Amino acid sequence: MEGHSTPMTEAMYYILLALFHPGHGYAMMQRIRELSGGRLVMGPGTLYGVLTRMRQTGWITLEGDDGRRKTYRITDLGRRELVAEYRRLQRLVEDGAFLKGERSNG
């Protein structure tokens, strides 16, 4: 499986997660908020910039365009990248598992 050269940003990761269900910009923002349990409030400028970049890399594609809104979905390449990133993050968490229970402010 081919992986991306640099780790994904948080925005990229959550946008790809949100696009497992095709959606338009505003719906994506709502979905990201739900997925992150309200922790991540995606800004529309950030969302638009990342969407543009991910379309260029072929990780997402346009599903529909009604003139007012564009709907996107994740591509197969995007899925593979997302899964690769998930595994990378999982390994990081596993490697640091001994930290569980440590206080963050030391």
Place this chain on the structure above:
Amino acid sequence: MGDVTVRLMPPFWAVGECEGYYESMAAKGWLLQKRGVLLDTYRRGMPRKLRYRLEIAGSSLECGILPLPQEQLQLYEECGWTLAARRREVYVFQAAADSGIPEIYNEDAQHAAMLAGLKKHYLGDLISVLFWIGWLSAAFLIRRLNPISCKAIAEADCLLGFLLSFWLLMTWRAFHGAAMIRLLLNRLKKGKGIDRRTARKNRHLMHRMISGALSTAALFCLTGGIAEAMLRNTSPLPESGRGMPYLLGGEMFEARRASEEEAVSFGRAINYVKSTPTLFSPVQYHTNEYLVPEGGGSGVLYQDVYAVRSHALAEKLAWSLAADSTFSPREGYVRTAVSGLDLALVAQGGLELIAVKDKTVVYAVYIGFPEDASARLLAAYAETLQRLPENG
């Protein structure tokens, strides 16, 4: 009613201050309505706590400014951001401060990517200014620096001063803007976010001082140039040349001034004296005199008179005029000793001569006169230029 007011626009490069300034104006009840070239227009409203954010559209060399896509605008609107004003690539969005509307950018990297467009704007300005400066410098060099610059300094000092100070101002603004955006991008890279505190009194003092000095110089030169243009006039040649810094051919040679009807046969001929004073060279005349010598035929005496600000510049100008003269190359001029003149140059083939006395330079073209015309003219200039108050 005082429902509208205008304010000097904060510079683009101070993105955070600009946003903070709009917020402070809104808090006082002045809501941004329009962005102009230098001024922002505000309309009176209820004092409100608003957030303002600048968004920069992209641009390309081929297409110019690429407006924000409709989809992006729609997305901002759905999130609660409304477009308050726009000019060129700068969009200003506003939203209520305590409404829970998300920030436009929640990632500094994306914010920096957007601001890179602003850096491109300043670099574009810088490249265009440098291109024009380079082009003009090349033009000066190709035509040999001296002939153009000395004559231009004598004939259009205010215009040159204006162009120089204006270009310096534009270069400084573009360079400074690009540097400030670079610093802002570095700040974002370090995760420090944008500083939205409005400008402190002494903030950007050096920039303000340099811009102010160059703007004042440009304005001063522009005013001088307008005054110069208003003082220029063309009038018929006087009957007597006494007290004038130029000579009249009719008094010098056995010839009479051609009439208007006769002058037509010379082409565009009119006997005139044109006065073109400049701020630093207030005495400047250009004469054109068509003559009918007693022995028949036709003659012309054309003169340029410049009183410049120093003797050194006068000598430089003399050699510049020789290099740029109508009939002879610079090498074709022979230096002649004439009592009462600091420098006398005569073209080997006749027809042209240059005389310098202290700060005054005369370039003369004479056609259709006796062989000793150059010696007679130089002697007359020695006497005339001696009497000028500029050389007193």
